[in-house]
Amino acid sequence: MLTLIEKIIFVLLALISAGFTVHGFKTIIDSVRRGRPAPELKNVPASLLRAGVMVLLQQTIFKARKVLSAIHLGLFFGLITYAFVNLVDVLEGFIPGFDLVYGGRNFAFTFLPAGVINAFNLIADVMSGALLFSITVMMARRFIVKDKRLTYRDNVMLNPKILAGGQAKDSLTVGVFVIMHVAARLLGQAFRLTDGADPFMPIASFLSNIFGASQTGIHVAWWVSIGWVLYILPYITRSKHTHFTVGPVNLGLAKQNPRGLLDPAVPAGTKLDPGAKFLHDLSWKRVLDSYACVQCNRCQDVCPANFYGRPLSPSALEVNKRYLIKEATFGSHPDRLLLPLTETVISAEAVWSCTTCHACVSICPVGNEPMADIIDIRRRLLIDGGEIDSGVQNALQSLATNGNWMSKGKRLRGRWAKEMEFPVKNATEEPVENLWFVGDTASFDERVVPNTKMVARIFQQAGFDFGIMYQNENNAGNDVRRVGEEGLFEQLVEQNLQSFGKAQFKQIVTTDPHSFNTLKNEYPQFGGKFEVKHYTAVMAKLFEEGKLTVKNPLSGYKVTYHDPCYLGRYNGGFSAPRRILQMLGVEFNEMPRNCENSFCCGAGGGQIWMGKVAPGERPAENRIKEALTTFEKNPNDKKQLFIVTCPKDMIMYSDAVKTTGNEGKIEVRDLIQLIAEAVGVEMPLEAEAVAS
Ligand code: SF4
Ligand code: SF4
Incomplete structure (x- = not known):
């Protein structure tokens, strides 16, 4: 189809385009190689293959924005189809008689069955329509509807080029490319239909009725369609659309370690400074x-x-x-x-x-x-001595001297246990089956201690052999590490490992998801390899083994449940709390944001230590509103409860109920309080104070 001079021009342009594209990818590789070593990845080919399948099935984008993700399918599969279509178009341009139209006839590769050609034409035609539809929706979303989700808050730091509209320009360039490229290709096919409509090219046939056949049109359309590709390939390596190629690779090279295990502050085998400045x-x-x-x-x-x-x-x-x-x-x-x-x-x-x-x-x-x-x-x-919040500073100071963030003397850690009506074993002095790692909030905070005592009473009732480490327990260090205090984290780990060394136990049980996370996922890096369970998993098992039985079904309660980040999203602990709630006989109402999509209470990563409270609606307040809206969908007279399984959540959400003015409408309770009531463990006065 192309003339000789056209072919020469195309080859020259293609070489220039390939040069810029290779240069673009080289800059990416150079920049990436300047980064520090990452934790070693195992079986990379298998990971890349898995990622390829996930991308092909578009699994990862459907985690959110379902409708937009469905529309994105048109773009994704359309562009994949077009990779083949473009190849065929280049062949059509260069090989005389290679013309895949007119009911499957072609004059170059006569061995190709008509059915194959017709199928190709049909797929190319339909995918052209899908591409045009999807890109139009995406462009309308950005430029006409101006979807706020594509913008940033005014107080977020942004590169001057972004502030000057760099992302919008990028989107416009690629959007215009897709529209021009696809529209030109469709027109080119329409111009070829000299024998009338082709049932396997419905859109091109429709256009052919309007524009008719044209040899000049075929050449112009070919150059607009394929010429654009020569421009866009190097452009992609320099724009946000690099994700077309790098995204699937990145997914294949994603972290393989457990979510709850942070990468080391200093890459293994190096003596680099910890963390990142540049x-x-x-x-x-x-x-x-x-x-x-x-x-x-x-x-x-x-x-x-x-x-x-x-x-x-x-x-x-x-x-x-x-x-x-x-x-x-x-x-x-x-x-x-x-x-x-x-x-x-x-x-x-x-x-x-x-x-x-x-x-x-x-x-x-x-x-x-x-x-x-x-x-x-x-x-x-x-x-580097950067400025940090005074509350965080105080917490870190206390952690370094007292082993807890609450400025309490070490000896006070086990005070709650000494107040119990039965002896609580000291696991560092006598063997126990289960070492209960209580955590700071559950050990010291007066609002949470009653729940801690309830856990002990229920363990006792179930015949669950347990002990605690009293003053030998230190903060597990999860949040210390997330604040960035690696040295203090290692100190706490060492102290706890020494205490564990004095104790004899089969497994560790913890009531605190934060402690649970680091004990389970990070202590093994320091030699502390233990079976670690969150109390919800333990309680579910005690029920399932018949060691705990529901004496008082709680059908008068209407509850919802908040998945704590460090139990749920980090460690997949979604099922046990829900199984328990079902066994207790409550009416369970799931909030829209649940399990993997649970919304954080706002306390983690050291936020609970912050001295300064920022203005605005706090995440915990928003979550309480979400719970109430969920309850409203199913109105009845039952008592409405917001159930938590993390001591920090108890504090965050009890405060949020007050600050949102919802006292009397909803109560925050730890799951343990419901279990206590259902199995007939007497609720002490101080616990009633927490619950009301
Ligand atoms: S990091 Fe980038 S690709 Fe990932 S969710 Fe955020 S904006 Fe999307
Ligand atoms: S608060 Fe949560 S979502 Fe936001 S940046 Fe931190 S980890 Fe990510």
Whole structure:
């Protein structure tokens, strides 16, 4: 079809395009290789294959925004189809007689059955329509409807190029490309239909009725369609659309360690400074994250800190990283890579706003880990003497001297146990089957101690052999590590490991999801390999084995349940609390955000220690409203309860009920309080005070 001169021009342009594309990918590889070593990945080919299948099935994008994700299918499969279509179009341009129209006839490859050609034409035609529809919706969303989810809060740090509309320009360029490319291809097919309509090309046939056949039209349409590809390929390597290629690879190289195990502050086998100050202090994998980022803001949608009006957007962090690399690589600011990350990609205030809830990582369709960057930045800020909140400072001070964040003397840790009506074994002095790691809040906070006593009474009633470590227990260090205080974390781990060394036990049980997480996932790195259970799993088993029985079914209660981040999203502990609630006979109402999509209470990652309280609706307040809205869908006279299984949640949500003025409408209770009532463990006066 193409003339000789056209073929020569095309080959020259294709070579130039390939050169720029290869250069683009080379800059990506160079930049990624400058990152620090990441934890070793095992069986990478299998991981990449798995990721390829997930991407092909579009599994990861359907975690949120179902309707938009469905529309995105048209784009995704349309572009895949077009990779083949473009190849065929190039062949049509270069091989005389290779013309796959007219009811399956072609003059070059006569061995091709007509059915194959017709099927190809039908798929190409239908996918062209799907592509045009999807891209039109996406463009309308950004430029006409101006979906707020694609924007950032005013207080979020953004690269000047983003503020100047860089992302919108990117989207416009690629949107216009897709429309021009597909429309030109459809028109080109329409111009070929000299013999009339082809039933296997309904859209092209429709256009042919309007425009008729045209040899010049075929050439112009071919050049518009394929010429655009030569421009867009190198452009993709320099724009946010790099995610087309890097996203699936990034997903295949995503973290393999358990979610609850942080990467080390200093990469294994190196003597580098801990944490990250500059972009290339991040591991290579997290430099790659910025290229993989779709810039979809799904992570921002689920971020409790962003909801609370804090200047944190996990998505802006990734996008800023990308723009920083771009201006250093292709722009005139290579020096900006020498500026601290807190001046280029995320403000220090935003860094200290993260609750480490993992929601951003869990929702990300391409396996990005913005939260891990934040923790690395905290690690270095602490070492460099950066300014930190006075409340956090006090908590860390107390943890270093007392082993707890509540400024309590070590000996007071076991005071609640000494007040019990039966002796609570000291596991460091006599063997026990179950070592109960109580945690700071459950040991010291007067609002939570009654629940702690109830756990002990229920264990006692079930004949569950347990002991605690009294003053030998120290804070497990989960939140200390997430604040970035790696040295103090290691000190606490060492102290606890020494205490465990004095004790004889089969497994550890804990009432605190934060302790549960680090004991289960991080202590093994320091030699502490134990079976660790959260109390909900233990209680569910006691019921299922008949060691606990429901004497008083709780059918008068209407409850909802909040999944704590460190039990649920981090460790998959979704089922046991729900099984228990079912056994207790309550009316259970699930909130819309549950299990993997649970909304953080706002306390984690050291936020509960913060001295300064920011204005705005707190995540816990929003969650209480969500519970009440859920209850409203099923109105009746039953007592409405908000059930938690984390001591910090007890505090956060009890406060939120008060500050939202909902006392009397909903009560916050630990699951243990319901279990106590159902199995007939006497509720002490102090517990009633908590419950009311
Ligand atoms: S971990 Fe949670 S709070 Fe932190 S950035 Fe991610 S979503 Fe936001
Ligand atoms: S980090 Fe992931 S979820 Fe967030 S904007 Fe990028 S691709 Fe989307």
